[in-house]
Amino acid sequence: MDRANRIICDQTGKILLQTGEATGDVLPHNKITELHYIDIPYGSIDYIKNRIVGINIETKQPILEEIPVYVSEAEKEKQELENQLLLLTNQEIGGGIL
Structure with a gap:
């Protein structure tokens, strides 16, 4: 076609x-x-975290969908190692300054 x-x-x-x-x-x-059209105020939507997938015609409000965040296995492993290091450091200094 x-x-x-x-x-x-x-x-x-x-x-x-x-x-x-x-x-x-x-x-x-x-x-x-x-x-139809609507104007979305500048800065009112975080387009890094959300996308507009439609408009509610009755309320004239955008319908948002959260953009999934992909975390690679390497990034997950790095975050886990950083967390372990922070816990060990916290234990060594006796619970921290809080």
Whole structure:
């Protein structure tokens, strides 16, 4: 299947989004019957930890999904060794200064 390039623009004709053409095993575009927008205040979402996966149309709030953090086996081992070292150091100084 060949899918057309869908262009979404504002009232002045400024292009906001282009999907690009696609061919092969692709899904067709959904029919758009209404177009909404919301403005997310700057800094209100930590995009390193979360991604927006949708908008709740009733509340006009973003639907967030936490981005999984991959920790390699080497990083896990390093963290475990650091924790063991901290525990040994704490025992040697008699429980610390707290």
